[in-house]
Amino acid sequence: MPLDESYLGRVSQPSPPYQVGREKIREFATAIGERSPMCHDVVAARAAGHPDLVAPPTFTVVFTMPRIEALLREPAFGWRFEGTVHGGQTIEFHRAICAGDELITTVEVKNLTIRAGTHMLTLRCESSDQFGKPVCATEALLLSQADGDTV
Amino acid sequence: MTTYAEGDELPPLRVTLNRTDLVRYAAASGDLNPIHWSDRVAQQVELPGVVAHGMLTMALAGRMVTTWLADPAAVRSYQVRFTRPVPVPDVVDGVDDPGGAVIELSGTLRSVEMVNGVRTGRVDIKATFEGKTVLGRASAVVSLPH
Numbered sequence: 001m002p003l004d005e006s007y008l009g010r011v012s013q014p015s016p017p018y019q020v021g022r023e024k025i026r027e028f029a030t031a032i033g034e035r036s037p038m039c040h041d042v043v044a045a046r047a048a049g050h051p052d053l054v055a056p057p058t059f060t061v062v063f064t065m066p067r068i069e070a071l072l073r074e075p076a077f078g079w080r081f082e083g084t085v086h087g088g089q090t091i092e093f094h095r096a097i098c099a100g101d102e103l104i105t106t107v108e109v110k111n112l113t114i115r116a117g118t119h120m121l122t123l124r125c126e127s128s129d130q131f132g133k134p135v136c137a138t139e140a141l142l143l144s145q146a147d148g149d150t151v
Numbered sequence: 152m153t154t155y156a157e158g159d160e161l162p163p164l165r166v167t168l169n170r171t172d173l174v175r176y177a178a179a180s181g182d183l184n185p186i187h188w189s190d191r192v193a194q195q196v197e198l199p200g201v202v203a204h205g206m207l208t209m210a211l212a213g214r215m216v217t218t219w220l221a222d223p224a225a226v227r228s229y230q231v232r233f234t235r236p237v238p239v240p241d242v243v244d245g246v247d248d249p250g251g252a253v254i255e256l257s258g259t260l261r262s263v264e265m266v267n268g269v270r271t272g273r274v275d276i277k278a279t280f281e282g283k284t285v286l287g288r289a290s291a292v293v294s295l296p297h
Contacts, residue, residue: 024179029223031179032210033166036223050224056217057226057291058210061180083196086205088232088288096224141232 003078003119003146008112012071017102017130018063025053025099032056045098052099060091060138064125067107068140071123079119080144087120088141094134102130110139117146153219155272155295161258164215168203168239168254169247176207190241198236205233208254208285212276215256216291225294227271232287237280255279263295270295 022042029039037044038054045053072079097103104127111122121142127135153159173187182204185192190200209231217223240248258276265271276289 028179031172031176032207032214034210034214034217034223036217036221038223048222048224054224056210056223057213057229058206061182061206065181086233088230089206089209090228090230091226092228093226096226 003112003114004076005112007077007109010109012067012107015063015067015103015105017104020055020059020063020097020099020101020103022053022099024062025055025059028059028062029056032058042099050096050098055097055099057091057093059097060125060127060136063103063127064105064107064138064140067105067125068123068142071107071109072142079121083145085143086140087143090139092137094136097135101135103127103135104130114146119144119146153296155220155260155263155270157260157263157272159260161215161219161260161274163258164211164218164256166211166254166256167251168207168237169251170201170239170242171247172251173201173203173207173239176204176210180204180206182206199238200241202236202238203252203254205231208233208237208278209289211254212256212258212278212286212289213291215258216274216276216293219258220293220296222294222296227292227294229291231276231289233285234287235280235283235285237285252280254285261290270297 034056072081108124110124113120124139126137239252261275262273272295274291278286
C-alpha cells in the first residue's frame with residue numbers, strides 16, 4: 001500500500017478526554033527518577049500554587065502517543081508502522097499539566113516528505129482542557145522506510 | 152543560593168539505565184514498542200539490541216533542568232533531536248547488568264530575557280552515551296525563579 005500523500009494537512013477528530021490522574025503522574029515521575037514533591041505530594045503541589053500534582057514535561061507522551069499510533073496504523077494512510085524511528089520531539093506549554101485535567105487532543109499531519117527512500121512525517125498534537133483552554137502542543141518527527149525498500 | 156545567571160552550568164546528571172528501567176518506563180509511558188524490550192525485534196531493524204526510548208533520554212535531560220530549577224512546572228518549551236540510539240545491556244541470570252548504559256547529561260543557561268514580565272531562560276542541553284551525542288539541538292525555554 002503506497003503512502004497516501006493526501007493525508008498532509010489532515011487534522012484528526014478530537015480525542016476522547018484523557019483524565020490526568022495522580023497515580024499516573026506519580027508512576028511516570030518515578031519511572032524517570034523525578035523526585036520533585038510537586039509530582040508526588042498534593043500538599044506540596046498546592047503550596048506551590050498548583051491545583052494538584054504537576055506532571056513532568058515529557059508526560060505528554062502518555063496521552064499523545066495513542067493518538068499518533070492510531071493514525072499511523074490507519075491502513076488507508078499506508079505508513080509502515082513497524083520500524084518507525086523517532087527522529088525528534090518538541091513540546092510547548094501554555095501551562096503545566098496537572099492531575100484533574102481532562103485533555104482533548106487533535107493530531108495534524110503537519111509535514112510529509114519522501115527523501116531517498118525514507119518517509120519523514122511531522123505530527124502536531126494540540127491538547128486543550130475540559131474548559132476549552134489550550135494546554136500544550138507537541139510535534140513528533142517520525143521516519144520510516146518507503147514501501148518497497150529493504151529494511 | 153543559585154542566581155540563574157547567563158552562562159551558568161547546570162549541575163550535571165549521570166544516569167545508569169538497565170533493562171528494568173526500560174520496562175518501567177514502557178509501562179509508565181505506554182510506549183510498548185518491542186525494540187525497547189526484545190533483542191530479536193531490535194536486531195531485525197538493524198539495532199545492536201534493545202535500545203532506550205528516546206523519550207526516556209529526553210525525560211532524563213528534562214529532569215536535570217527541573218531539578219536545577221526545583222520546579223517541574225517551569226518548562227515553557229523543550230525540543231530535541233534523537234541522533235543516536237542508546238543500547239541497554241541484557242540482564243544476566245535474571246539480574247540487571249550493574250554497569251548498564253550510562254548517559255551523561257549537562258546543560259548551560261545560554262540566555263536570559265524578560266518575557267511578559269517573567270525572567271525566562273534558554274538552556275542548551277548535552278546528552279552523551281559512550282562519549283557520543285544522543286540528543287541533538289536539545290534546548291529548553293524555562294521560567295526562572297525570581
